[in-house]
Amino acid sequence: MRYKIPRGTYDILPQQSYKWQKLFADFRKLAAAYGYAEISTPMFEQAGLFERSSGESSDVVKKEMYRFTDQKGRVFALRPEGTAPVARAYVENRMDIGAAVKKLYYIGPMFRYDRPQAGRYRQFQQYGIELIGSDNPFYDAEVISILWFFLSGLGLKNLRLEINSVGCPNCSQAYDKALQEYFRPHFSDLCPDCQVRIEQNPRRLLDCKVPSCKEIASGAPVQLDYLDEDCRIQFAAVQKHLELMEIPFTINPRIVRGLDYYTHTAFEVVGGSLGAQNSLAGGGRYNGLLEQIGGKSTPAIGFAGGFERLLLALEEEGISLGDVPAPDAFAILIGEAARDAFTPYLNALRLKGIFVEFDPDKSSFKAQLKAADNRQARFALIFGEDELAANSVTLRDLQSGEQKNYSLENLDLLAEAIRG
RNA sequence: GUGGGUGUAGUUCAAUGGCAGAGCACCGGAUUGUGGUUCCGGGCGUUGGGGGUUCGAGUCCCCUCACCCACCCCA
Numbered sequence: 209m210r211y212k213i214p215r216g217t218y219d220i221l222p223q224q225s226y227k228w229q230k231l232f233a234d235f236r237k238l239a240a241a242y243g244y245a246e247i248s249t250p251m252f253e254q255a256g257l258f259e260r261s262s263g264e265s266s267d268v269v270k271k272e273m274y275r276f277t278d279q280k281g282r283v284f285a286l287r288p289e290g291t292a293p294v295a296r297a298y299v300e301n302r303m304d305i306g307a308a309v310k311k312l313y314y315i316g317p318m319f320r321y322d323r324p325q326a327g328r329y330r331q332f333q334q335y336g337i338e339l340i341g342s343d344n345p346f347y348d349a350e351v352i353s354i355l356w357f358f359l360s361g362l363g364l365k366n367l368r369l370e371i372n373s374v375g376c377p378n379c380s381q382a383y384d385k386a387l388q389e390y391f392r393p394h395f396s397d398l399c400p401d402c403q404v405r406i407e408q409n410p411r412r413l414l415d416c417k418v419p420s421c422k423e424i425a426s427g428a429p430v431q432l433d434y435l436d437e438d439c440r441i442q443f444a445a446v447q448k449h450l451e452l453m454e455i456p457f458t459i460n461p462r463i464v465r466g467l468d469y470y471t472h473t474a475f476e477v478v479g480g481s482l483g484a485q486n487s488l489a490g491g492g493r494y495n496g497l498l499e500q501i502g503g504k505s506t507p508a509i510g511f512a513g514g515f516e517r518l519l520l521a522l523e524e525e526g527i528s529l530g531d532v533p534a535p536d537a538f539a540i541l542i543g544e545a546a547r548d549a550f551t552p553y554l555n556a557l558r559l560k561g562i563f564v565e566f567d568p569d570k571s572s573f574k575a576q577l578k579a580a581d582n583r584q585a586r587f588a589l590i591f592g593e594d595e596l597a598a599n600s601v602t603l604r605d606l607q608s609g610e611q612k613n614y615s616l617e618n619l620d621l622l623a624e625a626i627r628g
Numbered sequence: 629g630u631g632g633g634u635g636u637a638g639u640u641c642a643a644u645g646g647c648a649g650a651g652c653a654c655c656g657g658a659u660u661g662u663g664g665u666u667c668c669g670g671g672c673g674u675u676g677g678g679g680g681u682u683c684g685a686g687u688c689c690c691c692u693c694a695c696c697c698a699c700c701c702c703a
Contacts, residue, residue, distance in 0.1 A: 212676095215694070267701050271629075289703090318703075323629075326696070332703060401700090487702060514703030542661065573661045581663040582654095592661060606663070 216322070216330030227529045228333075231362075231515060232315055235335050238358050242350065244311040244337060249293040251317060252276075255285040261292040261469055261501055272320040286319035290336045290512055291469075291494065292501065298340050299503035309341040327485035327517045336491075336512035343495060343507035345442050348473045349449030351509050355477060355489055356455050359518070363527045364479065367488070370460035371450075371475040373443040374411075375435050377496070380471075383434040384410045394424045414462050430461045439472060446473055469497040473509065479521040488521060489513030536626050537603075538580030539566040542573055542592035550591045553601070553616060560623050564589065581606060587626055 213219065220228055236246065255275050262268045274286035287293055294312060297303070303310050315335045322328060337354055339347050352369070359367055374380060387410040395403060398413075402421050405412045414425050435443065450457055463474045474492035491511025498506040522529065539554055541547040547568075557564050565583055570576045573592075580588045590602040595613075603625060604611045614622040 212694080272701080320702080322701075324695080325698085328702075334703060336703095485702075489703070512703065517703060540662090574663075575656080577661090577663045579663090588663080590661080594661080604662075609662085611662090 214330070216324035216328075218329065223532060226532055227519065228515065230529045231518065232335075234362065235313070235315065235358055238354060238361070239313040239337065242311070242354055244313040244339075244354075247294055247297060247312045247314050247338075248316065249287075249290075249297050249314070251319075252284045252286050253293055253296065255283045257292050257296055257501060258285055258288060261295070261497055262289070263469070268320065272322050274319050274321055288320045289318055290314050290316070290334055291338060291497070291510055294336075294338045294510075295340070295494075295497050295501055295503070295508070298506075299498060299501060304341065304504060304506065307341075309339065309347075312338045312340070314338075325485060327514070327520050329516060333515040334512045335515065336510060338508060338510035340498070340508040341506055343442075343472075343493070345445035345473075346449055348442075348446040348493060348509055349453060349455075351491065351511060352446075352450065352457075352475055353453050353455055355491070355511050355513065359477060359488065359513075362518075362522060364521055364525060366479055366521070366525060368478050369455065369457040369475065370463055370478065371446070371457050371473065372431070372460055372463040373435060373439060373446075373472055374431060374463075374470055374474050374492070375439045376471055379434050379436045379439055380411075380431075382436075383429070383431050386429045386434060387411065387413065390428050391424070397424060432459070432461055442472055469494040469500065471495045475511070477513070479517065479524070485517060488517050533563065534584040534586070535565040535580075536563045536585070537565070537587040537589050538576075538583060538585035539564055539589045539591065540573065540576040540580060541566065542576075542590075546591050546593065546596045549596055550601075553619065556619055557623060557626075560619070562623060562626055 239246075255273065258273060259269050268288045273288055275283060276285070277283055294314065298310065298312075313336065316333070317331050318334050319331050321330060324330060335358075337351055339351055352371070356367075356369060375383065388406060391398065391402075391406050391410065391413055395406065397420055398406070399421050402413050411431075413421065414428060432443070447457075447459075457475075460476075463476055470492040472493040472495065474490075476490040477488045478486050479488045489511055490513075491509070493507070493509040495505075495507040498504065498508060537557070539550065541550050554564060554566060565580075565585060567576060567579050570579055577588060585606060588604040588606055590604055590611075595601050598613070599617070600613045600615050601622065602611050602613055603622065612625070614625065616622075
């Protein structure tokens with residue numbers, strides 16, 4: 209019986225892992241510069257947390273959650289998204305005490321039982337930001353800007369930021385009503401899904417891909433026209449701040465985030481040529497969420513992005529994240545006596561932070577030199593009978609072919625030469 | 629969950645129902661202390677898995693698994 213990796217998952221092999229490390233590091237660095245600190249929550253939570261926060265009718269809860277029961281019958285779920293756990297941690301750890309605003313970021317795997325496709329996996333890595341404790345539109349723009357600068361900073365050109373406001377519960381109620389009034393006369397022309405949506409979640413009608421529905425929806429009232437005074441002011445302020453930051457955006461009134469907890473600002477960054485799964489990241493304001501899960505009413509905003517799609521987009525645009533690091537030097541040790549004698553120096557160099565490779569499985573000079581070339585080492589460190597007798601080592605530059613002897617008395621000189 | 633496509637060596641791909649092959653990569657060697665080029669040598673791989681038809685299946689049929697594309701949805 210050979211075991212196989214679960215569907216929709218993947219191994220990150222050594223040839224790839226440095227790319228992930230690079231992306232993680234870039235994101236952490238940027239987040240830190242904006243004053244955000246990392247938070248890490250469990251990969252599973254009480255299933256109810258997600259059911260309540262995302263909404264019972266959301267696809268995530270209806271069909272995509274990995275639910276399981278533990279030995280005592282408690283019902284848990286592998287986290288399908290990162291915001292609800294962070295909100296839970298905020299409430300549970302009384303993070304509302306002290307500084308008014310908490311700036312948090314996370315990196316970690318999420319899980320959704322969905323049919324895999326390019327850019328869509330059952331376990332996928334997300335990066336995300338959550339800012340809890342303020343509804344100042346300045347922060348909406350700040351959070352969006354972190355996402356924007358992260359992605360554009362990697363060199364991506366083919367990016368589009370789309371923003372919208374879904375308003376507060378007040379204006380979305382008015383809007384839903386307007387939508388229902390608009391669509392009801394067209395009822396018989398709508399697809400079966402939309403006929404249900406019209407009562408349950410009229411805003412989803414705007415998202416329908418069925419051509420006939422699309423055509424009807426094209427004339428539907430626009431949410432932005434139904435914003436109340438406060439929401440309008442808020443949305444205008446977000447735009448102003450984005451303009452001050454010189455971040456290009458377009459207003460897309462059709463952005464309807466999939467999870468129920470969003471209010472006011474909603475946004476999405478889409479990548480150019482990714483095929484159907486082209487959403488690189490999405491987020492928005494969720495002023496109602498914390499209260500919904502048992503905390504005080506607290507405004508918050510955040511986003512989440514997927515690393516897999518980011519990697520796809522980078523590849524698509526031909527952007528390299530660098531190469532697997534090559535050894536600084538490759539030790540070529542000829543004969544057992546030389547090999548034994550050089551072992552302490554091998555360690556000493558490594559402890560100085562120099563990347564020195566050695567292959568004990570190869571014995572002949574030629575094979576070892578070939579290996580050094582193969583690994584693209586900059587230098588070969590040759591140590592055989594002659595060097596053993598002279599208590600020195602031969603440093604060979606593998607590009608120029610130049611060779612020079614270095615005494616083993618003073619390893620610093622050698623180290624310096626290798627470092628260049 | 630629905631529809632379609634594809635699965636052969638590490639990889640990219642061949643093989644009218646008739647002996648499973650090639651390029652690249654990889655390993656070894658070309659008188660034993662000088663690599664990259666060149667030359668020589670090295671491949672029985674559960675043809676994704678299981679069943680069926682057939683004298684004979686990588687090839688035809690069924691099931692299954694995985695990936696890809698689209699839908700749904702989203703990261």
